[in-house]
Amino acid sequence: MFVTVEGVEGAGKSTLMDLLARALESRGIPFLRTREPGGCGLGASLRPLLLDVSSTLDSRAELFLFLADRAQHVSETIRPALARGAWVLCDRYADSTIAYQGYGRGMDVERLQALNDYATGGLWPDMTLLLDLPVETGLARARARNGREGLTQSEGRFEAEELAFHQRIRSGFLARAARWPERFCVLNAALSPQMLYKQALKALGLSD
Ligand code: TMP
Numbered sequence: 115m116f117v118t119v120e121g122v123e124g125a126g127k128s129t130l131m132d133l134l135a136r137a138l139e140s141r142g143i144p145f146l147r148t149r150e151p152g153g154c155g156l157g158a159s160l161r162p163l164l165l166d167v168s169s170t171l172d173s174r175a176e177l178f179l180f181l182a183d184r185a186q187h188v189s190e191t192i193r194p195a196l197a198r199g200a201w202v203l204c205d206r207y208a209d210s211t212i213a214y215q216g217y218g219r220g221m222d223v224e225r226l227q228a229l230n231d232y233a234t235g236g237l238w239p240d241m242t243l244l245l246d247l248p249v250e251t252g253l254a255r256a257r258a259r260n261g262r263e264g265l266t267q268s269e270g271r272f273e274a275e276e277l278a279f280h281q282r283i284r285s286g287f288l289a290r291a292a293r294w295p296e297r298f299c300v301l302n303a304a305l306s307p308q309m310l311y312k313q314a315l316k317a318l319g320l321s322d
Contacts, residue, residue, distance in 0.1 A: 116237070117318065118207040119312040121245035122284050123273050124256030125303040126310060127205050133311040134203055137320055149205035150183060151289050154190045157183040166268045177215045177226075184208065184232065185233040193237065208234060209242060209290055209305060214272065217286025218279050244291050245303035249280035252303070 117134075119127045132149060138145040152161035160183045162170055164176065171179070184207070195202050208230040216223040256273050260266045291298035299317040302308055315321045 115194070115201045115241070115318075116204070116239045117241040117258055118202065118242045119245065120202045120206060120209045120213070120242055120287060121303060122146040122247065122249050122252045122280055122287070124259070125245035125254035125256065126255075128244060128306060129307045130243070130314060131203060133207055133307070134314060134318075136205070137311075138201060141320065144199065145201035145203055146207075147193070147203045148187070148191055150187060150207055150210065151180060152183070152188045153192075153204065154183070156186040165271050167267050167271050167274060169271060173215065173219050173221070176219075177221065177229075180211050180215065181229060181233040184211075184230070184270060188234045188237055189316060204239070207239060207242075209244075209287065211292065212290065213283045218275070218283045218288070223286075232235075235266065237299065241318060242291075242294075242298045243317060244287055244298050244300045246284065246288065246300050246308070247303040249284050253280060255279070258268055259301065283317055 119134075121127055124238055135147050151157045151164050155305045160179050163171070164179055164183075192202050210221055211230060212226045215221050245269065253273060257266070257270075260270050260273065263283065288300070293302050299314075301313050301317075303310060305313075312321075
């Protein structure tokens with residue numbers, strides 16, 4: 115079972131991932147928790163280039179770095195885990211590229227769909243949990259967290275983008291969810307972490 119968690123900045127993905135990882139552990143389900151960018155050795159080197167505020171990446175170069183990370187991540191980490199029967203819980207994946215580089219940066223969405231097909235060898239998630247909330251709320255949370263943890267410079271490149279960029283991303287995610295309703299489960303990320311978790315468990319068929 116390949117599960118991705120997606121959403122705008124500050125939607126609460128990490129907290130939900132922590133809770134889901136614990137739920138799988140307590141049920142004795144083998145799983146791999148990972149993320150993009152940065153879920154494999156190559157990605158760990160690419161993450162700072164992609165997220166540091168001082169990076170001056172051309173948007174096509176940015177796109178291909180995300181795709182390079184994904185191609186390596188799929189072949190080195192995700193496919194082997196799925197092949198041994200583990201669940202894969204991944205924080206962001208191809209839908210983020212289409213939302214951020216496509217809807218956000220204005221690149222052709224159908225072309226990005228095809229490039230993601232190519233990078234992943236056609237591997238799409240079985241289930242995508244989309245954490246949806248107003249971008250103002252998410253950005254305020256994300257900026258507060260990064261300030262607290264000293265990550266504003268090293269991880270803040272996308273957060274520093276204008277509000278309209280983030281609004282396009284939110285609409286992009288929702289458009290994708292409307293296009294693939296059987297894969298996506300849209301959750302209201304303005305709810306408490308515990309309520310969100312309950313809804314996610316239900317969507318994954320893990321409720322007690
Ligand atoms: P996060 O891991 O804290 O969510 O940060 C990753 C950032 O990278 C986030 O701002 C979204 C952005 N991103 C893209 O723009 N395209 C992608 O394909 C991925 C995976 C992430």
